[in-house]
Amino acid sequence: MSGPHNPVFSQLVAPAEWRDIQRMVHQAIRVEVHTTDLEGHDIVPPQGSCPITRLLDRLPVVAAADAAGTRWIVRHEDEDGVRLSEDSLSGLLAFRLPIAVRGRIVAEVRAVGRIVGPLSLERAEALVAGSDVTAAELVAATETCFPGDAQMLFVAAQLCYRFLSMLAASKEQHAAWEGLAQRLATLARIGRLVSASLDLQQVFEALIDSLPATLNIDGCLIGLLDEDGVLRTRAYRGVSDAYAAMPHRAGLGLTGTVLATGQPLNVADMSRDPRSIYGAQDAAANLRAMLCAPLLEGDLVVGVLTVYRREAGEFPEADLQVLLNFAEYAAAAVRNAELYERVGRVHRELGRANRRLDEAQAHMLHSDRLAEAGRVAGTAAHEMRNTLGGIIGAAATVRDQLDTLSPADIHDLVSAIAEEGWRLRDTIEDMRGYARPLHGDSGWHELAPVLSETLRLLKYDPSFARIDLQHDCADQLEFRGDRDRFKQVMLNLLRNGGDATRELTGRTPQIRLSAVLEDDHIILRVIDNGSGIRPEHLERIWQPFFTTKGQTGTGLGLDVVRQIIREQGGEITVESEWGEGSTFTLIIPGRRAPAPAETSEQL
Secondary structure (H helix, E strand, C coil): CCCCCCHHHHHHCCHHHHHHHHHHHHHHHCCEEEEECCCCCEEEEEECCCHHHHHHCCCHHHHHHHHHCCCEEEEEECCCCCEEEEECCCCEEEEEEEEEECCEEEEEEEEEEEECCCCCHHHHHHHCCCCCCCHHHHHHHHHCCEECCHHHHHHHHHHHHHHHHHHHHHHHHHHHHHHHHHHHHHHHHHHHHHHHCCCHHHHHHHHHHHHHHHHCCCEEEEEEECCCCCEEEEEEECCCHHHHCCCECCCCHHHHHHHHHCCCEEECCHHHCCCCCCHHHHHHCCCCEEEEEEEEECCEEEEEEEEEECCCCCCCHHHHHHHHHHHHHHHHHHHHHHHHHHHHHHHHHHHHHHHHHHHHHHHHHHHHHHHHHHHHHHCCHHHHHHHHHHHHHHHHHHHHHCCCCCHHHHHHHHHHHHHHHHHHHHHHHHHHCCCCCCCCCCEEEEHHHHHHHHHHHHHCCHHHCCCEEEEEECCCEEEEECHHHHHHHHHHHHHHHHHHHCCCCCCCCEEEEEEEEECCEEEEEEEECCCCCCHHHCCHHHCCCCCCCHHHCCCCHHHHHHHHHHHCCCEEEEEEECCCEEEEEEEEEEEECCCHHHHHHHC
8 A cells, every 4th residue: 555645756756657666676676665755654565575674673683773773884875865774683785765856855765675695593593582583584584585795786776866866857847848738728728718708707717716726826816906096806716705805005015015016026935024014814824925916007007916825935937927927817808808898889889880881882892893794795795605606506416417317316406405595595684684683593403404404505515526524413412592593603614614625635625523412512523634724823713804715705704603603502612733624613502302202291
């Protein structure tokens, strides 16, 4: 079982971990190893066994030698405090190694179990006189000990000391870094709270709750100056209500000194400081050391943050820096609270001004769109040419190949001509309504038929004759939006892909459509292996009238596409590698088509 709790030593290493260290020393040197406090009590259970020590403890001659202080003879001692001793009665060798934390010895590692030479039967009989131990038992016990060379054992003890000292230092440094990380995390949390909360008391309570663990203190409080110049406590921990209620004024007492000077105060022992005016109260609260930091607004002191310890001694510089950081956060919270009302008034004024600005901006945007609409009227041929290309291609096929076409082909061509004619009509209406908000249907539609119809319109377009069009879309997918406008989007993207692959050499031109459902959205990709888009043009392609097609393009297609997609609750993005191709990704509201029973129930 573990011995008495040693709080300083436990800060260095956990008992279970230290047991493993003792075990390593025992296995390396074959000795019984103890770690004791300065009174000789085991802090962790000993490792190994030396039977002769148990027998010697039962012998009157040994007890007498211990009482007289003549049992152990110091053979070696170095400047680090490592000691090697020899028992004058039995010839046992033992060593002691000091363990220091922050420069203070808090424990010792003691080891015994080597013997200078065998114990003779005559000597054993002299030792056991007057006891219940037999000479044979004592001799047998010495035979279980390993023989030890004093010089070699002393060197081994020194090596153990070096190892344990480095271990203690590394553990101490690790603990210091962990403490710093904890402090930084606490400061970050308080900083976020100060930034996010306008509740001053909530910030003070959270700050005071964090201080004891962060600085290892016994009490703390935070106070603000009222209109009468009296410091009143607003939050506290670890002190009594009466202690927290004590008033403070600038220039009077320790806290008053901070109020008057605006400088932090580090007091090792309040009972010995002549500036103290509350000595009796400090003694009653059993508080000795004090660290106090001002809450500043510029050069003006508005409050203080104070921490206490029961043990006398100045706080380290690191603790002062942490407290100053906490004080700055507290002062920021005070500033936020004081500014809150003014900010509220300004916010209301800004709200009214913002509404006026929105109205003016809406008017300007409408004017801009009217101006764009005028430019659209002069360049409308871009959209109409795309549509007329499909109509002319299909009509020319009927004219030139009428005798060889099947009735089904003729039906498809005539349907394509009619649909393209309708799209031409819609395109003209879109151009006319460019300056107006988009309107349209917002119902649910099957995706696969819309994509099939779009691809069929391009089937007889000569510019698509050599392009490999692929379509991968499940039949059960439905999208929400305007069916005809979505079809317009797909035609525009496919024609852009056709333009990008038209001059392609060295590989087969290809455009691929793929659609998958993710949660409540359809991810639809239009992928081509064409010329791609230059990196410097990727953001500009969405701007009205920007085009990379020279005189053959108006730069309106992608702007209209994005407007339509956003109007229907979706988004569109593009990825492209110059010379390799482009991928346009549409994210639109979608679902898997309900079963017929579900549809009936909904109706």
